[in-house]
Amino acid sequence: MKQDVKKLLENVDRVSLTVDVWTAENGTGLLGINAHWVDDKWVYRKRVLAIREIVSKHDEENMAAIVLQALEEFCLRPKVYAGITDNATSNKRMLALMARKIKIVNPNFSARRHVPCVTHIVNIVVQAAIKSFGIPSAQVVEPDEGDVMRTTDHYDNDQDNELGDMFLASDDHDGALRPLSLGDAVAKVRKLVHGIRSPMQQREHYAKACEDDPEVEDSNMVILDCPTRWSSTYALLAVVVKKRDVIDEVSKAFGRKGMATKMLKDEWELVKEFYRILSHFVVSIDHVCKIVMPAICDTLYLIDGLKEHMEEVVQQIKDGKFFTSVRRLHETDRSNMAQACKAMH
Known part of the structure; x- marks a missing residue:
């Protein structure tokens, strides 16, 4: 040969x-x-x-x-x-x-x-954005800890976590508002998925909940992301956003530990919007990787498309049209979010 x-x-x-x-x-x-x-x-x-x-x-x-x-x-x-x-x-x-x-x-x-390698460059950009949003590394989630963890260096560092506690939310409109963090929301999602995947009883409960939900088309097991591939975080969010009601239903069976990982409505909205941001990067990369004869023009098309997408996101945040479903998002919060999206841009 x-x-x-x-x-x-x-x-x-x-x-x-x-x-x-x-x-x-x-x-x-x-x-x-x-x-x-x-x-x-x-x-x-x-x-x-x-x-x-x-x-x-x-x-x-x-x-x-x-x-x-x-x-x-x-x-x-x-x-x-x-x-x-x-x-x-x-x-x-x-x-x-x-x-x-x-x-x-x-x-x-x-x-x-x-x-x-353009796909490697995009990977670096998105990894930096994930860090700037205060999302902890995928490898820090442990199933036996009581509370949502903040154990990564960048997440514990106040200077690197300016976006960490910029949202306020409560499931009770009249209740006391507490800090809402995209990093905490994603960490909760990981912890819930880890709990569903671990004991056989939870796996069976999850499969039954999928069968009982008419909007869920499959009962495939939810996946965990890994720290080396940002697209795995997107894949994780894609599944849990689609199966939000199922995840909430199964989390009730966690008992006392379930209270530490209970997803607030506004946290679900944050996860959903962040998933929307990442989806454009995934679609663009998949498009280039599937081209049989890649060329520079394909790369320029990818970069221009992502640039236009992030410009639109930044403008929507400035105009107050992004994360509109999250209650009491202040002007300073929108400004901080815009800065993080500009970094991706």
Whole structure:
């Protein structure tokens, strides 16, 4: 197969590379190298060149050595046109080092030919936005704690949590209002989902509640999000928003612990609106990832669409039209929310 790939690449004038590293818990890693090109019939082609283990430090020197060795095996050093990676500093340095080492045989390749991964950039933006909204990391939820936790560094830091307690709400219109936080609302959702997934009795109760609700089309188990993929938070919110009544029904069976995770009506509205914000990012990324022949124009379309979406959200917040279902949202609250959305913009 390797010889077939070499023969296929013999008449190719130039190729671009995508390079990525996966790191295991024990510190070892795998480095994957793909080649991409357009053939003489203007057909987009790609092949996996190598998947190599990184047994030493994951720095630019060791990674560059592995990539250069693979290029040498496939006679591609003079043909490299561009390199696509995520935005890790080690990747940028790796490509710069590669450019210096193959300068004699390939003077046109330079560090300026580094193309950052647009989906990774969007991931960074949304992760930063999730943090700015005061939403704790997915990995901090534990099933045996009594109250909703605030155990992440950024969530406990007052300077980083300006949006944490900016809403006021109560299920009782005449009752005392207490601070309402999007971070607390999402943490409650996670805790409820964790409780539903853990004991078999709760799982059965959940399945029965889904069957009894005519608006719920399935009884699939609710999922938990993970800290490494922001889209998993969107997937979590998508399910619980759809099954809000079921979640509320099952939470009543939690007993005394259920009081600590009971979702207020305004908290549900906050979760719903935040889900709406994230949905545009998910749809845009899915659109680009499903394109068989991705191009720069697709990336520009994605960025322009997200920019327009966030501008609209910011303006709606300024005009008081966003989060309108949440009671007593003050002007200062709208201003703070607008600042967080501007960061996403």
